[in-house]
Amino acid sequence: MCISNIKFAVLVNGSPSREASLNRGLRQGMAMGEKKLVTRRWENDRPIKDLFPTLYESCRDKFATVNKFRSLDPLLSNYSKWDFNLVHLLLLFCSMCHDNLATMLSHVVFDDLVEDQVEWSVSSTGVFSVSDAIYTLIHSNGVITPTWPKVIWGNNVPTKVMLFHWIAIHNCIPVKDVLIKRHILPASQSNVCIWCLEDTETTIDLLLHCKWSFKIWAELFSWWNVSWVIPGSIEAFSFDWFFGMGIKASKYWKLIGPATIWAIWLDHNDFIFNGKFTCCSALIHNIKLKTFLWASNLNLCNGNQSHVWEHNPSLLCF
Incomplete structure (x- = not known):
């Protein structure tokens, strides 16, 4: 079936251009570019299907086996050797790759009575798991285990708040500078923080260090009768919510921290796109109400x- 009745338009500075029709349809049943790839002229003006005949035929056959690349070695009885049938070995690089591949597979012994299967060599069971992959990646390269997965996934907050927390830790939320580059905001608009009107708006500044954001955090710390220094990253601050506020208080700060950055972000967007501003006291009240509902659903209170939650929530820790 050929689909050719589709029209499209190109966005120019956020405005759609005149609609245009496709000159050629999309043909179902063949991947785009497949025919051009296998018939394109490569070395010595020969197509890829002629340069790599065995590989080409194996790719086309979903029931192909490794036997296509094996041939009996007359010098070694009951043994076989790899025969990749690659004409492209004229190139030095391809020749080196071929030699390396043959060396890697030289120790493989075939048993024609056993069916081939895929195994994950890292695991003792041969079954792939994400945990084994992460463990191998971390310990093979000497990478320090990141702490942010512990403070995000599995937390008892709405999924959208969890995802925003993850995006914020990776410094990928669309602040004003990003919105201007994407032509969502006019280029003439300043990229300074909408609250303090001093520094360039960044994820860290918007959610943590801006004078307005800092005031919100200070009020929340006072609410819980704690003194805290806000770290230089959301990841470090998130770790404080989960492990730095004390065992009894952390179960509440696991909710308060994500709820606060989420509320700041929503208020930021409401001001950017709708021109609505929420005062600091109203925003803090909304954070307290939202976290109280979450804590009640989790039977934490x-x-x-x-009334206790509003005025002295630390009493709930006793």
Whole structure:
């Protein structure tokens, strides 16, 4: 089936251009570019299907086996050797790759009575798992285990808040500079922080270090009767929510921290796109209310303890 009745338009500075029709349709049943790839002229003006005949035929046959690349070695009885049938060995690089591949596979012994299967060599069971892959990646390259997965995934907050927390840790939220580059905001608009109007708006500044954001955090610290120095990254601050506030208080700060950065972000967007501004006291009240509802659903407090939560939540830790 050929699909040729589609029209499209190109966005120019955020505005769609005049609609245009496709001159050639998309033909179902063949991957785009497949025919051009296998018939394109390569070395000595020969197509790839002639340069790599065995490989080409194996790719086309979904039931192909490794036997296509094996041939009996007359010098070694009951043994076989690899025969990749690569005409492209005229190139030095391809020749080196061929030799390396043959060396890697030289120790492989075939048993025609056993069916081929894929095994994950890192695992003792031969079954792939994400945990084994991460463990291998970390320990093989000497990479320090990141702490942020512990403070995000599995936390009892809504999924959208969890995802925003993850994006914020990776410094990938669309702050004003990103919105300007994507032509969502006009180029004439300044990229300074919308709250303090002093520094360039960044993820860290917007959610943690801006004067306005810092005031929100200070009020929340005072609410819990704690003194805290805000770290230089969201990852470090997130680790404080989970492990630095004390065992009894951390179960509440696991909710308060993500809820706060989420509330700041929503208020930021409401101001950018709708021109609505929420005062600091109203935003803090919304954070307290939201976290109280989350904590109640998790049985961390009772529904009739709203007065305690509002005025002295540290009493819930006793």
